[in-house]
Structures are given as C-alpha cells and as structure tokens.
Amino acid sequence: MQHRILIIDDEDDIREVAALSLETVADWEVEVARSGAEGLAMAVASQPEAILLDVMMPGMDGPTTFRELRKNPATAHIPVLLLTAKVQNTDQRRFADLGVEAVLFKPFDPLTLSAQISQILGWN
C-alpha cells in the first residue's frame, strides 16, 4: 500500500537520502520541507499520514515544530516520528517525553528505514 509521508529536515543530504529511501524501497509518496515553518504549512495543506521530523534545525527546531503541529486541530492527529543524531540518554528521554510516536536515530539505514517506520505505525 502506498503511504504519504512528510519529511522535515534542514539538511539537504539527510532529507534527500531519506526521501530516496522511502520512495525507492517502499514506493511511498514523499513530500519534503526544509524548515519547521515550511513543514507546518505543508502538513496543513497536504495532510500526510505521518511526519518524519528532524530535531536540530535553525529557527523552529523539531520539538517546537512538534508542539505547533499538536496545537493545530488540522495537524494534531498526524503521527510524528522524531529523527535525531543526538544519542545521549538525557536527550532521548526528553524527546520521548514530548509525546511523539517514536524517536529514530541518525545515521539510519536507507534499506530498512521504511520497514522501521511501518512497524512503528502499524502499517505492515
């Protein structure tokens, strides 16, 4: 089944590799945003089934973007998976406490990223 997912990440390389992975391996429809603000607008307009959200972004970071998504009735229901290169336990606990669906870690395996997301969201 084809799913629709929005990737929000300011890093071109990570964003493009993640999009490539989800499109090539899983045949999902992928939209991309380069900032939290752009991602918020795209989430409202396109209503993706899930959002893959980078943590560390200039301007509006991932946690702030997540809180804005939850505040807006148009996007509050969309599951959000945080994507982070932070590996310290304190960071992990802080992110998990936000109420996101899951926290995924960079670097990710492009071959298994879609399977990981599918498993978390029950898309199998």
Place this chain on the structure above:
Amino acid sequence: MDPLEKPAPDQVLIDQALNRMWAKFLPHLEERIDVLASANAALAAGKLTTGQRAAANTAAHNLAGVLGTFGLTKGTILAREAEILYSGEPETDPEAAAQLGRIADQLRVLIRNRKSGAAGYTLEK
C-alpha cells in the same frame, strides 16, 4: 556480503542512488570538515571563539548524522567524538587540539576513500 551473493534489487537501486547523492553532496561534506579543521587550528592557537566552537559542533553533528547513512560508520563515530569535544560543556580544552586535528584528518581520509558500488552501503557494517 558474500561476493558470490547477488544484492537484492532494492539494495542495488539504493546503492546506485546513494552513490549519485554522494557525488552531489561530497563538496558539502568537505566544507564541514574544513570547518572542523579551522576550529582546530584556532583551538591550537588558543584563539577559538564561541562562534567557531558552535560552528564546529554543528558541523560535527551533521557529519555524525549523515556519514553512517552513506556506509561510513567509523566516520559517524569520529564525528560524534568531535561533536562532544566542541559541545562547550565543559569548555573545549586546548589540550584536545591534537585529538581533534587527528579526527578531522581521519574524516577527510574516510570521505576521500569511500568506495562506491553495489555493496556501497554495507562496506563498514
């Protein structure tokens, strides 16, 4: 991977696409290493500014996140080490200059020597 074992079609497609992306983003990755090298030179000279330290921390964080995705697991480990040393908590120790210099050099070599091909992603796994 067993050299006689054929990679799965998905892996071939991903490897080919990753190799194209590697070529596209290589200059950007090298720029990040340049940021680390500049910060290291400043640290060794006792002239590391807060801005340089923060830029080096961000560059190392970005490298840590991306190198493993391109199969360079060791690159991610080295970049994480640099990220911690440039985190500013505690203040980056000038004594760490030699270590940070080695990390920047090793990252440059790893990036230069990354091999492409059907098993590109799994080279270091």
